[in-house]
Amino acid sequence: xxxKLLKIAPFEAESQLEVTLRQAFGELEPKLRPxxxxxxxxxxxxxxxxxxxxxxxxxxxxxxxxHIKLLHAIVTDGYALFVGFLVKVAADLYDxxxxxxxxxxxxxxxxxxxxxGVGFDGLLVCLLRQIAGGDFSDGNLxxxxxxxxxxxxxxxxxxEKQPLVLTSALYVFLRLLADHCRxxxxxxxxxxxxLEIEFCVKMLREQFHLCMRMGRDLVRLLQDLAHVPEFRAxxxxxxxxxxxxxxxxxxxxxxxxxxxxxxxxFLLRITPEMEAQLRFLLVHVKFGSQKRYQAWFAKxxxxxxxRGTLVIDIVRFICCAHHPSNEILQSDIIPRWAVIGWLLKTxxxxxxxxxxxxxxxxxxxxxxxxxxxxxxIEPAMxxxxxxxxxxxxxxxxxxxxxxLLADNxxxxxxxxxxxxxxxxxxxxxxxxxxxxxxxxxxxxxxxPLLKERLGKM
Amino acid sequence: MVSIKDIVPAAQNNIxxxxxxxxxxxxxxxxxxxxxMALVADETASxxxxxxxxxxxALEPGDILRLSNGIFSYNRxxxxxxxxxxxxxxxxVGVFTMVFAETPNMSEIRWVPDPNHSNKYVQESVxxxxxxxxxxxx
Numbered sequence: 070x071x072x073k074l075l076k077i078a079p080f081e082a083e084s085q086l087e088v089t090l091r092q093a094f095g096e097l098e099p100k101l102r103p104x105x106x107x108x109x110x111x112x113x114x115x116x117x118x119x120x121x122x123x124x125x126x127x128x129x130x131x132x133x134x135x136h137i138k139l140l141h142a143i144v145t146d147g148y149a150l151f152v153g154f155l156v157k158v159a160a161d162l163y164d165x166x167x168x169x170x171x172x173x174x175x176x177x178x179x180x181x182x183x184x185x186g187v188g189f190d191g192l193l194v195c196l197l198r199q200i201a202g203g204d205f206s207d208g209n210l211x212x213x214x215x216x217x218x219x220x221x222x223x224x225x226x227x228x229e230k231q232p233l234v235l236t237s238a239l240y241v242f243l244r245l246l247a248d249h250c251r252x253x254x255x256x257x258x259x260x261x262x263x264l265e266i267e268f269c270v271k272m273l274r275e276q277f278h279l280c281m282r283m284g285r286d287l288v289r290l291l292q293d294l295a296h297v298p299e300f301r302a303x304x305x306x307x308x309x310x311x312x313x314x315x316x317x318x319x320x321x322x323x324x325x326x327x328x329x330x331x332x333x334x335f336l337l338r339i340t341p342e343m344e345a346q347l348r349f350l351l352v353h354v355k356f357g358s359q360k361r362y363q364a365w366f367a368k369x370x371x372x373x374x375x376r377g378t379l380v381i382d383i384v385r386f387i388c389c390a391h392h393p394s395n396e397i398l399q400s401d402i403i404p405r406w407a408v409i410g411w412l413l414k415t416x417x418x419x420x421x422x423x424x425x426x427x428x429x430x431x432x433x434x435x436x437x438x439x440x441x442x443x444x445x446i447e448p449a450m451x452x453x454x455x456x457x458x459x460x461x462x463x464x465x466x467x468x469x470x471x472x473l474l475a476d477n478x479x480x481x482x483x484x485x486x487x488x489x490x491x492x493x494x495x496x497x498x499x500x501x502x503x504x505x506x507x508x509x510x511x512x513x514x515x516x517p518l519l520k521e522r523l524g525k526m
Numbered sequence: 527m528v529s530i531k532d533i534v535p536a537a538q539n540n541i542x543x544x545x546x547x548x549x550x551x552x553x554x555x556x557x558x559x560x561x562x563m564a565l566v567a568d569e570t571a572s573x574x575x576x577x578x579x580x581x582x583x584a585l586e587p588g589d590i591l592r593l594s595n596g597i598f599s600y601n602r603x604x605x606x607x608x609x610x611x612x613x614x615x616x617x618x619v620g621v622f623t624m625v626f627a628e629t630p631n632m633s634e635i636r637w638v639p640d641p642n643h644s645n646k647y648v649q650e651s652v653x654x655x656x657x658x659x660x661x662x663x664x
Contacts, residue, residue, distance in 0.1 A: 078584060078618070079580055079584040080580075080581060080584045080585060080616060080617055080618050081617065081618045082592065082617040082618060082619045345622075345623060346621075346622045346623065349622060349623040353623075353625050354625065358625075360663040361548060361549075361587070361588075361663060362622065364587075364663075365587060365588035365621075365622055366622070368588075369588070
């Protein structure tokens, strides 16, 4: 029997989640039609009723209003259960949903924002994560459009109840704009891009105190958009007129530099499916057995024409949001630096490679032992050191890039960057990631020029 | 569920197992039907799997598959293969997140009739530690 909820490929097993929802609907269907029962459901019945209503909303667009009316009538938990099931559908089944169910999902999300359903912020975040980076397919652009429309439409409510959702959305759309502003000649994309820009500019100009909380990665994303007129002005103000943001306590861009960006932002640009595969690779796959997994991952996520920019987000995710346990660190599981080395090798375009390296070194530039985590800077160091025997070109190119950053990254704050870099090196040695800087400075295989510049630092 | 390292050739459709599809060969025609050789493995061993009909296009490397009532026996080309057969079924239950071992490969073992049970097979020798059709990636 064809599923009303999911597109099931040939030979694909049923989804347990779908079965659960469908069975609840099948069992309770008569109760979903008026006149509604006045009996108070027990906890099991309540849970089943929530599932049935959700299935009804997703598969019967014509009756959605009736279904939601029933939900409003029975709800006793602030919609927590219903939102929880929506999150499960959005996280586990989104890609497989038939198009009409996707429409209905967005409709239900708006309803849950309107009633301030418990956990609606997590639901919005979950859908933001389903927007795939570098994917210009109609379905993906549709989701971008729907999400930015929801955020505009519910702006006041979000600002009052869950302002951090807006900050998360800002991270997502700034990052997407870097891709969307690179491709032109697509009318639909043009309209979407205008909305995305409008949203981000509104956030930055009107709610900068919220944007600030994102920390240093706000700068990393903005500098990639400095060529876009709307952002050029913001970029200039950030560097030259911080008072323009009329935010108490903000007087210098270095305040952003010194705020470490929370790891939850990096998850926002990794779809749940990518996260599952990357974590599996880094927790279960032995070093030496990774080739097939890497090939499958690349085929699925990295090979499309504009999809290469995902590498930047994955590097940031691995450095800042996936910190292995000591048990894993001492095992024969593939280390993070090796995965990052592979990702850098997949870069086909220079600007992607440069941005990926910036992502890798970004926390080095502003490293402060008091707020920063050594695990964020460890992969870059180990990649440089362990590449020396067989891939010295990798070490050269990374070191060269790091020295380039030292000289040129925000020249106005050069002292700040130099302090960050030297603090990063010191901490790496103190904590025993490397025994001393001699592994690089005294390495015969490295160019004398690089070593000299490194020594001076 | 049986581990791949424990399967033994037999003329019975009784193998229930879960494994990951590692590689796929070219699709060819056998009479009216498409067929395609593949390498599958679980955490204990690998084996050659014969895809049949629409399975050849629908299933891809990286897919995690569940076999019910499959059979491990010699096919028409005298290759020792695991397959769903007419009475079994194969379903895709996931992707990527499964560890695997390419050695031993149960299709690369020479099996001989068990002297004590004439209708059973026992391992005689290892022809190759891994698949010769789909060698491990360098």
